[in-house]
Amino acid sequence: MAYKVNLNANQQLIIENRDIQTSISLVSSSPGQQQSQGSSITTGHWTAIPQLFKTSSGFILEIESDRGQYFVQIQANGIQTLTTAPLLDNAQQLGFEEIHSTATSQSKMEFEPMAPMKPMKPMTMGNMSMSTNPMSMRMGNMSMQMGEEVKSTTTRHFCTQCGQEVEASDRFCGSCGHQLKH
Ligand SMILES: [Zn+2]
Structure with a gap:
């Protein structure tokens, strides 16, 4: 801090x-x-x-x-x-x-209950984490990044049954055939 x-x-x-x-x-x-x-x-x-x-x-x-x-x-x-x-x-x-501290490493950043919540502050809550520079967000097995390159904005989807990566438009997993919910 x-x-x-x-x-x-x-x-x-x-x-x-x-x-x-x-x-x-x-x-x-x-x-x-x-x-x-x-x-x-x-x-x-x-x-x-x-x-x-x-x-x-x-x-x-x-x-x-x-x-x-x-x-x-x-x-x-x-x-x-x-x-x-x-x-x-x-x-x-x-x-x-x-x-931004020059000495604080990414690994030291953790959510502190005493501190007021600020949207720009890197934080971790359960399986959801968010950090800036570049802006990235991770929720469960979904992650999102917003860096200097706009084209790097990605949303990845994974089969909830077997973990195989699937397309957002897929209705069924290509690997195990599990029906995907979007
Ligand atoms: Zn599957």
């Missing part, structure tokens, strides 16, 4: 939960150059999408994990973990945007 948020016109915050570590990167860009500073904190696994607040003393990142609650202060000159919960009463909340 990785998220980003624009702090201002030329600063971007990127956070990512890698196993029990939360990596926080602050990327500053100005014409012609890009700088980034990062920090990694042991937080445990996130149980919710972290929240970011804009306060008079900088930005406060709130992380909720299976180990508790963590607050991280993000200022122009650095990233530091706070030992006490800051006052966030009048703070403005900023929204995170989900991004």
Whole structure:
């Protein structure tokens, strides 16, 4: 899971939960150059999408994990973990945007009951799975792919009796003669 948020016109915050570590990167860009500073904190696994607040003393990142609650202060000159919960009463909340992690492999993507369901998020439910890039969907023995090539869109049908691949228009399986339902 990785998220980003624009702090201002030329600063971007990127956070990512890698196993029990939360990596926080602050990327500053100005014409012609890009700088980034990062920090990694042991937080445990996130149980919710972290929240970011804009306060008079900088930005406060709130992380909720299976180990508790963590607050991280993000200022122009650095990233530091706070030992006490800051006052966030009048703070403005900023929204995170989900991004594709560079470190997360396909196999790590799984459906998490705590996370809100988003149609674009790769997920697996029973024998049905869906992922993006390229868009593909699999339901039982039927699969569908939508990639850059439009012609690759396929729907395959299989005999429910013997598993032989059949045409969508076939009424009977060519291998065992089973009557096909469409
Ligand atoms: Zn058959």
